[in-house]
Each structure stands twice: as structure tokens, then as C-alpha cells.
Amino acid sequence: MTSSSLSRTESLSLLTLSAACVAILCNVFEGDDKPLIVSLALSGLAFCATFALIRWLGPTFIKAGFKGVDLSKHNRREIPECMGAVCASVYLFAMIVFVPFAFYKDVVAATSGGGNRDVVLQVEHVQEGRFLHRFPHSKLSSYLSAIVSLHTIASLGLADDLFDIRWRHKFFIPAFAAIPLLVVYRVDFGVTSIVVPIHLQPYLGQLVDLGALYYVYMAAVAIFSPNSINILAGINGIEVTQSIVIAALLALNDALYLLTPYPHPATDSHLFSLSFLLPFLGVSCALLCHNWYPARVFVGDTYCYFAGMVFVVVSILGHFSKTLILLLLPQIFNFVYSAPQLFGLVPCPRHRLPRFNARSGLLEPSVTPWTEARQPRAPIAWGLRLLGKLRLLRVVLDGEGRFVETSNFTLLNLWLVWRGPLREDRLAAEITAAQVVVGVMGLFVRHSLASLVFLEDNWSIH
Amino acid sequence: MTSSSLSRTESLSLLTLSAACVAILCNVFEGDDKPLIVSLALSGLAFCATFALIRWLGPTFIKAGFKGVDLSKHNRREIPECMGAVCASVYLFAMIVFVPFAFYKDVVAATSGGGNRDVVLQVEHVQEGRFLHRFPHSKLSSYLSAIVSLHTIASLGLADDLFDIRWRHKFFIPAFAAIPLLVVYRVDFGVTSIVVPIHLQPYLGQLVDLGALYYVYMAAVAIFSPNSINILAGINGIEVTQSIVIAALLALNDALYLLTPYPHPATDSHLFSLSFLLPFLGVSCALLCHNWYPARVFVGDTYCYFAGMVFVVVSILGHFSKTLILLLLPQIFNFVYSAPQLFGLVPCPRHRLPRFNARSGLLEPSVTPWTEARQPRAPIAWGLRLLGKLRLLRVVLDGEGRFVETSNFTLLNLWLVWRGPLREDRLAAEITAAQVVVGVMGLFVRHSLASLVFLEDNWSIH
Numbered sequence: 001m002t003s004s005s006l007s008r009t010e011s012l013s014l015l016t017l018s019a020a021c022v023a024i025l026c027n028v029f030e031g032d033d034k035p036l037i038v039s040l041a042l043s044g045l046a047f048c049a050t051f052a053l054i055r056w057l058g059p060t061f062i063k064a065g066f067k068g069v070d071l072s073k074h075n076r077r078e079i080p081e082c083m084g085a086v087c088a089s090v091y092l093f094a095m096i097v098f099v100p101f102a103f104y105k106d107v108v109a110a111t112s113g114g115g116n117r118d119v120v121l122q123v124e125h126v127q128e129g130r131f132l133h134r135f136p137h138s139k140l141s142s143y144l145s146a147i148v149s150l151h152t153i154a155s156l157g158l159a160d161d162l163f164d165i166r167w168r169h170k171f172f173i174p175a176f177a178a179i180p181l182l183v184v185y186r187v188d189f190g191v192t193s194i195v196v197p198i199h200l201q202p203y204l205g206q207l208v209d210l211g212a213l214y215y216v217y218m219a220a221v222a223i224f225s226p227n228s229i230n231i232l233a234g235i236n237g238i239e240v241t242q243s244i245v246i247a248a249l250l251a252l253n254d255a256l257y258l259l260t261p262y263p264h265p266a267t268d269s270h271l272f273s274l275s276f277l278l279p280f281l282g283v284s285c286a287l288l289c290h291n292w293y294p295a296r297v298f299v300g301d302t303y304c305y306f307a308g309m310v311f312v313v314v315s316i317l318g319h320f321s322k323t324l325i326l327l328l329l330p331q332i333f334n335f336v337y338s339a340p341q342l343f344g345l346v347p348c349p350r351h352r353l354p355r356f357n358a359r360s361g362l363l364e365p366s367v368t369p370w371t372e373a374r375q376p377r378a379p380i381a382w383g384l385r386l387l388g389k390l391r392l393l394r395v396v397l398d399g400e401g402r403f404v405e406t407s408n409f410t411l412l413n414l415w416l417v418w419r420g421p422l423r424e425d426r427l428a429a430e431i432t433a434a435q436v437v438v439g440v441m442g443l444f445v446r447h448s449l450a451s452l453v454f455l456e457d458n459w460s461i462h
Numbered sequence: 463m464t465s466s467s468l469s470r471t472e473s474l475s476l477l478t479l480s481a482a483c484v485a486i487l488c489n490v491f492e493g494d495d496k497p498l499i500v501s502l503a504l505s506g507l508a509f510c511a512t513f514a515l516i517r518w519l520g521p522t523f524i525k526a527g528f529k530g531v532d533l534s535k536h537n538r539r540e541i542p543e544c545m546g547a548v549c550a551s552v553y554l555f556a557m558i559v560f561v562p563f564a565f566y567k568d569v570v571a572a573t574s575g576g577g578n579r580d581v582v583l584q585v586e587h588v589q590e591g592r593f594l595h596r597f598p599h600s601k602l603s604s605y606l607s608a609i610v611s612l613h614t615i616a617s618l619g620l621a622d623d624l625f626d627i628r629w630r631h632k633f634f635i636p637a638f639a640a641i642p643l644l645v646v647y648r649v650d651f652g653v654t655s656i657v658v659p660i661h662l663q664p665y666l667g668q669l670v671d672l673g674a675l676y677y678v679y680m681a682a683v684a685i686f687s688p689n690s691i692n693i694l695a696g697i698n699g700i701e702v703t704q705s706i707v708i709a710a711l712l713a714l715n716d717a718l719y720l721l722t723p724y725p726h727p728a729t730d731s732h733l734f735s736l737s738f739l740l741p742f743l744g745v746s747c748a749l750l751c752h753n754w755y756p757a758r759v760f761v762g763d764t765y766c767y768f769a770g771m772v773f774v775v776v777s778i779l780g781h782f783s784k785t786l787i788l789l790l791l792p793q794i795f796n797f798v799y800s801a802p803q804l805f806g807l808v809p810c811p812r813h814r815l816p817r818f819n820a821r822s823g824l825l826e827p828s829v830t831p832w833t834e835a836r837q838p839r840a841p842i843a844w845g846l847r848l849l850g851k852l853r854l855l856r857v858v859l860d861g862e863g864r865f866v867e868t869s870n871f872t873l874l875n876l877w878l879v880w881r882g883p884l885r886e887d888r889l890a891a892e893i894t895a896a897q898v899v900v901g902v903m904g905l906f907v908r909h910s911l912a913s914l915v916f917l918e919d920n921w922s923i924h
Contacts, residue, residue, distance in 0.1 A: 057625075064624045065527045089617065096610065096638065099645050144606035144642060148558065151613040155551065158620070162526045163519075176558065180606060183561050 003296075004058045014048040021045045028101070038101040039275040043282035046094045050286035053086050054297055066161065068298050072235065072356035072363060072424055079296055082161040084303020087283040088154035091306075094279045095147055102275065103140060138184075139272075145180035146276060146313040152177035153226060153309040157302030171227065174309065178222035181316050182215055221321050226308030228331035231338060233304060234353030234412060235363070235424050236295040240288040241432040243307035244281060246327050249439040250314060251277045253323060256447070266319075273318035280310045293425035326442030330435050334411040337392075341368075341409045345380055352408040354416055354427070362421035365394055365413040370403035391418070465758070466520045476510040483507045490563070500563040501737040505744035508556045512748035515548050516759055528623065530760050534697065534818035534825060534886055541758055544623040546765020549745040550616035553768075556741045557609055564737065565602060600646075601730075607642035608738065608775040614639035615688060615771040619764030633689065636771065640684035643778050644677055683783050688770030690793035693800060695766060696815030696874060697825070697886050698757040702750040703894040705769035706743060708789050711901040712776060713739045715785060718909070728781075735780035742772045755887035788904030792897050796873040799854075803830075803871045807842055814870040816878055816889070824883035827856055827875040832865035853880070 006014070021044035028038050061067065061080040068081040156173050159165060192214035193207040210217065233239045254270035254277070284307070290297045315324035325332070341348040347368055354363040370376065376384060384406055388395030394407040394417045407413045415431060416422060422430070468476070483506035490500050523529065523542040530543040618635050621627060654676035655669040672679065695701045716732040716739070746769070752759045777786035787794070803810035809830050816825040832838065838846060846868055850857030856869040856879045869875045877893060878884060884892070 060625050089621075092614070092617075093638065096614070096641050099642055103645065140646070141603040141606055144603055144610055147610050147642075148606055148613065151610065151617070152554070152558065155554075155613070155617065159551075163522050176555065179558050180561055180609075183565060184602070 004056055006052060006055055010051075010055075014052060017044050018048045021048075025101075035102050035271060035275060039098065039278045042094045042098055042101075043278040045282075046090050046279045047282040047286045050087055050090045050283045051289060053090065054083050054287065054290050057083075057086060058297065066300070070236070070295060070298075071351075071353070073294060074358060074361070079298060081298040082158070082300030082302055083287060083290065083297040084299045084301075084306060085154070085158055085161070087287050087299075087303055088150075088157070088306045091279055091283045092147065092151055092154065094282075095150075095276070098275065098279075099140075099143065102143065139268075142184050142272065142317050145184040146317060148180045149177045149313055150306065150309055153305045154302060157300065157305035160301045160305070172223060174223045174226050174305070174312075175219045177309065178219055178312065178316075181222070181313060182218060185218070185316055186215075218316055218321060221316070221324065222309070222312045224335075225312045225324070225328065225331075226305040228328060228335050229308040230301055230304035232331055232334045232411060234351075234410070235428055236293040237288060237291050237425070237428045238412070238431060239299050239304050239307070240284055240291050241428060242330070242435050243303075244284050244288065245432060245435045245439060246311055247277050247281050247284065247307075249327050249436075249443060250311065250324070251281070253320070253443055253446075254318070269318045273314040273320075276310060276314045280307070293423075293428065323443070323446050326446055327439045329438050329442060330411065330431075337411060337414065338409050340380075340383075346376070346384075346406070346409065349408070352410050352413070354412055356424075357421065360421060362423055363416060363427055364421045365407040365416040367394075367396075367405040367407050369405045372402060375403055393417070466518055468514060468517055472513075472517075476514060479506050480510045483510075487563075497564050497733060497737060501560065501740045504556045504560055504563075505740040507744075508552050508741045509744040509748045512549055512552045512745045513751060515552065516545050516749065516752050519545075519548060520759065528762070532698070532757060532760075533813075533815070535756060536820060536823070541760060543760040544620070544762030544764055545749060545752065545759040546761045546763075546768060547616070547620055547623070549749050549761075550612075550619070550764055550768045553741055553745045554609065554613055554616065556744075557612075557738070560737065560741075561602075561605065564605065601734075604646050604734065604779050607646040608779060610642045611639045611775055612768065612771055615767050616764060619762065619767035622763045622767070634685060636685045636688045636767070636774075637681045639771065640681055640774065640778075643684070643775060644680060647680070647778055648677075680778055680783060683778070683786065684771070684774045686797075687774045687786070687790065687793075688767040690790060690797050691770040692763055692766035694793055694796045694873060696813075696872070697890055698755040699750060699753050699887070699890045700874070700893060701761050701766050701769070702746055702753050703890060704792070704897050705765075706746050706750065707894060707897045707901060708773055709739050709743050709746065709769075711789050711898075711905060712773065712786070713743065715782065715905055715908075716780070731780045735776040735782075738772060738776045742769070755885075755890065785905070785908050788908055789901045791900050791904060792873065792893075799873060799876065800871050802842075802845075808838070808846075808868070808871065811870070814872050814875070816874050818886075819883065822883060824885055825878060825889055826883045827869035827878040829856075829858075829867040829869050831867045834864060837865055855879070 021041040024037060024041040028034055028041070058080045061082065062078060066080055066082040067078045069076050069078055153174060156170065156177065160170055192211050193209045194214075196204045196206060196208055229239060229243060232242060251274060254274045257266050257270040258274075287297075287299060287303065291299055311324055311328075312321075315321040335342075340346045341352070349366075349368060352366055355366040357364050375381065381403065384393060384395055384403065387393035388406075392414065393409075396404040396406070398404050407417055412427065412431065415427065415434075419430070483503040486499060486503040490496055490503070520542045523544065524540060528542055528544040529540045531538050531540055615636060618632065618639065622632055654673050655671045656676075658666045658668060658670055691701060691705060694704060713736055716736045719728050719732040720736075749759075749761060749765065753761055773786055773790075774783075777783040797804075802808045803814070811828075811830060814828060817828040819826050837843070843865065846855060846857055846865065849855035850868075854876065855871070858866040858868070860866050869879055874889065874893065877889065877896075881892065
């Protein structure tokens, strides 16, 4: 058995799972239209395909130049990089295959010339050209715009992995990828008002219409989400586990809406969202199997951008972009905390990932060294000392109060400052656990406490 | 000036053209909705962007491993490969930016709450959810499905350039890329009948409904078109010029419909088609500037697949997939002629491009050598001799009638058999001219002679 082939157990497990999923898909075509079941089955198939392809394609990727060295290991051998591209390809392929399933019943109803009265349709029957239609085109265009956005971000990620695009060039491209999303949002919903918290209503009224600003806000979310996943990275598995946690919590949020008695007005939005999240969870879990400590493959920027955009797509088209913000709190913290280095107030080395201590085998916070000649200017020195006192930074001073080194400004380093040296998988697990805790609290705030500051929840007005 | 920067003249020309295009775009937003003008302006911008990016990104591509050696030159230096990826990126980006322009008026009408009675809409006003809509979602979903298909094929092409995917693996993938197209075709038109020629009507009736077979036919076109562009390749510029000729003739065909008094029933389809073809012509012309003899860049499989799929998209969604077949006649001939080597009846060397004679500087037909030990079997030998007699193959026999060598089965080699050794640009120009002649004849047949075998032309029944 070579490192690029599946073991007998793996082959058997994957084949069994695939066969089960195919059987489900075949049954669905005969029986009723159940997009959720189809989506689950496709997610299972996507998991199997991704798992096998990542294993098989390793040598091909290395040959094509997609390879990297794991700096946090004793044994520094080259492993395949950019395997997120496989995830993205399988995912997009699954979503395209899903199109006929998702619209199978609609297609039959729209083209059979009547007789299918059991299809619940919100549009009146439309006479268009020479043919009678009852097809939910708005649903299809939402769906397709999401695929276009995801495809665009996957290409951008791949280009970044191939060419190492400069930060300032690639930062805004997710906003362009979001254009189809925003057009569809505009024509399908066009809601740009936000509900004002009760305590502010005497001053601002019940609703504030943000107008074009709301689109700027959504574009900002589209820029932020992919980039924020991309900068909370650097140790095995962390990119994938944080994405799986966010996707799982978004799916949980969707499931909460689906548990209400049908037909809830938001059911369709959340079914839509689930149909994008489940295959994403499928391909991500397969990637995690290969990327968890000790990693046999790297995920590449492709995966980070792609994951971030999946969240943007479902939250904009599912109308819960504010819920997404709550789930991205650790990423937001990481970004804000990183700002001093990102914006050049503090020198930023090429790599800020935690430092591997070869003797102990543990990770320690990486540091920015300060020489005697090059000390921070007064206001920055004051800020660094303050952060040091607040235990938000490790600051090492010499006998005369000059800076010797400060830990780098990332959540991973900060966590190591707090918890002391940790093994790589332990650090990844703890950060993931923190993401889960913050996310669950975020959802709790969203659904329980929101009623304290808002008169009506989305549950009722959606 | 380095080879990767623009000359002063080039910079000035591109800036002038860009400025003119931007000025047009700004004016369009103020005045009426003219998607054709917007499309023209975007095509100009796409030309400028592609021209500059191909020049600038040369060293980056070479560094990333996208490089190749031109076998048909004295000076065999490495030049950037896969520049079709730049074309595809700029094109897709332009098409995404075009979305808001294309639907600007509709968005205004759909969301302004009435008052815009001047919008010609074929659908009745639809009450959907809580908002009054008059948005042509079916048009948007056609548009988006086209972008998804093109994005998929561009990714496939890139993967092929990166990983050299095996022929049998990649052959069918265009069919999957076409799924969104076919779904939209199904719900928007669903016409699967073909008109029977007059002389056959007594036996078959006026219309024959092909049903599911029609979708198989469209999938076959989707597989054939990208692959057929890809195999008529091997000399500088030929991939691009054949694509430009086909795109220009399709645009001419569209223009014929637009010249009829508005509102012709097919106007919208052909406007749609033009809005996809014009930016394609823009990026292709920019690529040709760098790829024409002597080539400074190669186009890669990405370009060939992408070009082929653009034709599939416009012809399926514009309902003239049969017209496309007429324009692809040289490619069809090349494919059929290549079949003996593609299917292994005759040995197929790795490269079949014409042989460069370093002494004369001209191209000659490349050959498959036959040894005494390895002679073709009887039926194949008979076929080769027949082709040789028909001047469809150069056959060299030794004194005892044994095969020494036969020219390779490609249109380029056949042309060299007919015309004798030619310089590379001369060969490309002659093949392109042949493509123009055949294409114009095809369109003439389509529009003039079709009335002899069909009672009604698409002109009247759409």
C-alpha cells in the first residue's frame, strides 16, 4: 500500500457509504420530492469522493508544484498543498448535480401542462412566450447566483495558491464575487431596513432604512468572512475545524426553523441554506481526516476563501447575515487583535504562526524581536505595555525597560500566552472548543435574548 | 522596457480605449437601458485588461510552472503557457459586472413599486411573498446558468493544464458543465421537437419529438464543441483565430435577427447571445495579439475548452444549436479525419503537430513511421492506400509496396499535404480563411436554402 492509495478498510467503508447514498438517491426519484434527503445523500457521496480524491491526487499535486513543508514537525517532509481545491471542485460538482433534484418536481409541474396540483407554489401561473410555466425561477436564480459566487471565490483562492497574489490586490475580490448574490438579493427581497432596538426607538423610529448602505454592509461581510478564516490559520486542522463549527452551527440554526410547524414563512430560506451547508460539511470532514494533526495534506488559501464564502452565500440568501456575525466572533477578535501588525504599527514578520520547539515538541508563541536600535515609538510602546499588563500580549523587557521581544498578534499566539506551550493538536482542539462555546452562546443570544431589545424576532416577522 | 511591460504606444492606446469605454458606461447609466452598448463597452475594457494582464503576468506564469517551448521555432526559448486562463478570468469577471447593467432597468421596475410602465415584460406581474415583482427571473437564471457552465469549463481547462488529466477522464466533463444549461433549457423552452424536411414529411409527419434524445443531443454538442477546438491546435494562433471566426459568424447571425423590425420574437435570444459573444471577441483578440506568429505566449487547453463552451452556451440558450454545427464543419471534419488515430486504428504519436523544417523554416506534414516489422493489417493498409489515392493522406511506400511512413491524420497536416510546405503564419492564415469560407457558406445555407427543405424558417416560427 502506497501513501496515495486507500487501505482495504477505507475502501470498504467508502464503498458502503457511497452505495447507501446512491440507493437513497434512486429511491427519491421514485417517491416524493425531498430535497433535504437528496442533499444528505449527496453530502455523503461528496464526503467519499473528497476523501478518496485527496488521497489519490497527492502525488499529482506535488508534481504540479502544490507542496509545502510543515514547519511545526520534527520530520520536515514535503506534503501536498492546496487540497481545498479538491473540496471546492467536488462541492461545486455536487451542487450542480443537485440542481435537477432540487427542481425536479417543479420541472415536472412546469412542463407537464397541468395536472400536478399538489405542488405548493407561491407564484401565480405565468404565461410566458408560448408555454405555460409555474417554475420558481427566482429560486433557481438564487441557487445559480450562489454557485457563481462560490465558483469565483474558488478560482480566486486557486490563483492565490498558484501565484501568491499580493494582499492588497486580492483583498477586495470577494466583493466582486458577491455581485450576483447582491443582485438577486435586490430583486428577491430588497429589504434594506434594520429593526431598531427598543431603547433607541424613541430617537430613531422602529425601522431604519439603510438603503445602499445595506449593500455596502453585505459586500463588507463578503470581504470579511473569507479573509477572516484565512488569517486564523497556521496549525494543522484549524482552518477546517473552525469552518466545520461555523457550518454546523449555521445548520443547527436552520434546523431550529425547520422544526416549527410547516409552512413557516422562513422554511424555504433555511432549506436553501441547509442544502448548501450539508455538502460543505461533507467535503470539509473528508478534508479534516487528512489535515488533522499530524497533517498529510495542507488545505491552501482556496479552502479558507471558499469556506468563508459558503457562509456569506447562505447568510445573505437566507437573510441571516447578522447571525453569521455572531458566529464569526473569534475571527473578528483575531482580526481586530491582528490589526496592529496588519496595518504596520508593529513590525509584521512573513510568518506569524506559533513557534515549534523541537526539544519539547510543543508550540510556543512566536515573537517579534526588538533591537536596541529599533524600539517602538512612545505611543506604541505605551500600548504594548498596557496589553502586556492586561495579559493580552507577552512582553519581554531588558533591565533598562527596553523592549526585547513581544509575542505576535494572533489569537493562536495569545492562546499560547494564556495556556503555556501546547502540542499542536491540543491547541487546535482548544481553539475549536472556544469557537463552539462562543458560537452556541451567539445563537442563544440571537434567539433568546434578542426579544429583550427587539419587539419582534425574525421568528414572527421574518 | 522589459518583455513584461507595455510600450508607451500600447499604454496610451489601451488607456484611450479604456477611457472611451468607461465614458460610455457612465452615460448609459444616466440615459436609457441599452444592454448592447454596455456589452460593447465592457468588451472594449475586457480587451484592454486582457492585453495588459497577459503581458504583465508572463513572468508570474513562468514562475508558477505554466511554460512551454515552441517546437516550431529556431529559437526554442520558454514562453508562458495557459494564458487562456487570463482570458477566461477577465471574461467571467466582465460577465458578472454586466449582470447589474443587464438587469438595471428591470431591478428599478421590480423594486420601485410601479410607475415604470415602459418596460416591456412578457410575464404577468407576479405576487410573490410580500413583494410585488416584475423581474424577469427566467432571463437571470439563463444568464447565471451560462456563467456557471463557463466557470466550470474554465476550471476543467485549468485543471487539465495543471495536471494533464487523461483523455478518457476529461472527455465527458463538459457534459456535466452543461447540466445547469440543460435544466434552464428544459424549464424555459422545453422544445424537443425538430421540424421534418418537406420531402420526408409524408413518412414522419411535420414534427418529430425527440424527447429525452434532444437533451442527449445537446449534451453531445456540449462535449463535442470544446473538444473539437482543442484538437484543431498545434500552430501559433490557430486556436484563437478559429474561435474568433466562429464567434464573429455567430454574432453576424445574431445581428441578422436584430436588423428586423422590433419586436421580433427572437430578438431577446439573440441579444442574449451577443452579450456573451462580444466580450469573448474582446478577450480573444487581445490574446491573439500575443499568440499570433511568432507567439510570445501559449493559450493552453483552458482557452480551447472555454471557447468551445461559449459557443455551446449561446447556441443552446439562443436556440440555434443546429446553426453552430454548420459553423463547426472544419472542426467536425478534423475530428472525423483524426478518428483512425484517436481510436487506435493507426498508431498515434504523442504530438501530431506539423514538423518544423529548421533548414527551410517551413512546416511540413508530420508522419507516423512504419517499420518492416510493424506494418498495418490488411484492411487498414487498404484504407491507407485508398486515402493516399484520394490525396487525403501522404503515403510513402518502399520498393516492395511496404509502408514507410504516412502523414498524421489532422487537418493541418492534410493542408500541408495539399499545399506543400508553408510558413507557420501562412498555414494559420489559410486554415482561418477556410474556416471563414465554410462558415459563411454555412450561414447562407442556413438562411437561404433552408426554405427549400423546410416550409417555415426560424425567422417566422422562432
